[in-house]
Amino acid sequence: MRLPAWPLYNIVSVFGRKISPSLYAFPLVSMSIMKSVGSQSCAENLSGSAQDDHCNAMKATNQGESSDSKGTAMHLSKMHLIYGTAWKKDDTARLVADAIRSGFRFIDTACQPKHYNEPGVGQGWSEAAAELGLTRQDFYLQTKFTSVSGQDPKNIPYDRTKPIEEQVKESLEVSLKNLRTDYLDALVLHGPYPSMTSTLKAWRTMESFVEQGIVRLIGVSNMYDLAELEELYEKATIKPSILQNRFYAESDFDTEIRAFCKENDVLYQSFWTLTANRDALATTEVRKLAKTKGLSPQTLMYAFMMTMGHTPLDGTTNLKHMQEDIALESRIKGGEKIFASEDELRKMAEVLGMPDGGMFW
Numbered sequence: 296m297r298l299p300a301w302p303l304y305n306i307v308s309v310f311g312r313k314i315s316p317s318l319y320a321f322p323l324v325s326m327s328i329m330k331s332v333g334s335q336s337c338a339e340n341l342s343g344s345a346q347d348d349h350c351n352a353m354k355a356t357n358q359g360e361s362s363d364s365k366g367t368a369m370h371l372s373k374m375h376l377i378y379g380t381a382w383k384k385d386d387t388a389r390l391v392a393d394a395i396r397s398g399f400r401f402i403d404t405a406c407q408p409k410h411y412n413e414p415g416v417g418q419g420w421s422e423a424a425a426e427l428g429l430t431r432q433d434f435y436l437q438t439k440f441t442s443v444s445g446q447d448p449k450n451i452p453y454d455r456t457k458p459i460e461e462q463v464k465e466s467l468e469v470s471l472k473n474l475r476t477d478y479l480d481a482l483v484l485h486g487p488y489p490s491m492t493s494t495l496k497a498w499r500t501m502e503s504f505v506e507q508g509i510v511r512l513i514g515v516s517n518m519y520d521l522a523e524l525e526e527l528y529e530k531a532t533i534k535p536s537i538l539q540n541r542f543y544a545e546s547d548f549d550t551e552i553r554a555f556c557k558e559n560d561v562l563y564q565s566f567w568t569l570t571a572n573r574d575a576l577a578t579t580e581v582r583k584l585a586k587t588k589g590l591s592p593q594t595l596m597y598a599f600m601m602t603m604g605h606t607p608l609d610g611t612t613n614l615k616h617m618q619e620d621i622a623l624e625s626r627i628k629g630g631e632k633i634f635a636s637e638d639e640l641r642k643m644a645e646v647l648g649m650p651d652g653g654m655f656w
């Protein structure tokens with residue numbers, strides 16, 4: 296496979312070690328990813344989460360603060376939402392562009408045509424970027440490798456007869472083309488295989504992409520067994536930086552898994568954050584609390600997750616919701632503590648039904 300070369304300025308000291316997001320520096324999430332210090336993308340008219348973080352990081356780096364030994368690390372030291380692109384079909388490009396116009400800069404997708412229109416994501420971000428005068432460097436693009444069992448058998452974006460390693464490589468090539476990019480900010484294994492041997496085959500291939508500088512961070516999704524996560528973490532040469540899981544009562548809200556993530560600098564990305572917790576969000580208690588903060592129950596839920604140091608995926612198709620969500624993100628980035636006290640956080644955790652009244656505060 297011929298893999299695209301990274302621009303020289305992106306070749307940084309990622310080889311043979313984990314790119315470790317220094318997360319959970321409560322109350323702010325601090326995420327290190329490699330970025331171009333030389334990029335001229337901090338024009339005054341640009342706004343939005345990744346852009347602001349990027350500009351701040353560049354300023355800090357230029358002042359000699361917050362840089363790694365080569366002065367090339369970007370520190371995304373703010374909490375953020377990730378725009379999720381599942382199930383948007385032919386509306387994907389339009390919705391991604393709307394999300395970007397609203398201020399989203401972090402985007403999640405997958406090389407899984409059954410649920411995601413990855414080419415639409417590529418079209419959406421690149422057209423919105425051109426319109427707003429943004430560059431690739433202003434975005435965080437994350438996609439996933441999905442194994443054969445998660446694909447529509449009639450539409451698998453790689454050769455299913457080849458070994459797992461080759462499937463992962465072909466999938467990456469397709470993603471880069473679909474997303475109109477020569478690197479990914481993150482590549483996530485959509486779900487573990489039934490055996491750790493197979494999971495590690497995919498993982499080792501993903502590690503090789505980091506070593507080649509094509510992918511910056513690697514992670515895993517749909518891993519709800521702590522022992523399995525621990526084993527992957529232990530056996531990985533490049534450790535997982537991301538765990539993307541459903542946040543819901545059936546898994547005890549991943550309480551132990553989230554503790555492991557916290558201890559090991561693994562960014563916990565949540566999905567089903569609103570959908571799985573609809574009943575709790577409809578309670579009078581949550582509605583009242585949200586109202587006192589000038590928020591909807593949904594944006595309060597996102598604030599709750601971000602306060603715990605997690606990153607919610609947000610797949611809204613509604614422009615008003617996009618704007619409300621970004622307004623919340625801006626308030627948090629502006630330093631506002633949405634939850635005034637530990638008691639308020641505990642109350643929210645209790646209404647959700649989280650064990651031990653929640654954690655991380």
Ligand SMILES: NC(=O)c1ccc[n+]([C@@H]2O[C@H](COP(=O)([O-])OP(=O)(O)OC[C@H]3O[C@@H](n4cnc5c(N)ncnc54)[C@H](OP(=O)(O)O)[C@@H]3O)[C@@H](O)[C@H]2O)c1
Nearest residue numbers: 379380381516566567568569593608609610611612613616
């Ligand atoms: N790794 C995996 O296996 C996996 C699985 C599922 C999803 N995901 C990722 O997670 C993303 C999000 O999916 P999700 O299942 O969490 O649900 P979601 O697609 O974000 O759905 C949230 C629901 O809440 C509603 N909503 C109401 N107020 C909202 C607000 N202020 N902001 C956002 N939504 C609001 C939305 O309706 P409106 O559209 O009307 O706003 C929507 O019906 C997906 O797009 C995908 O990227 C990953």
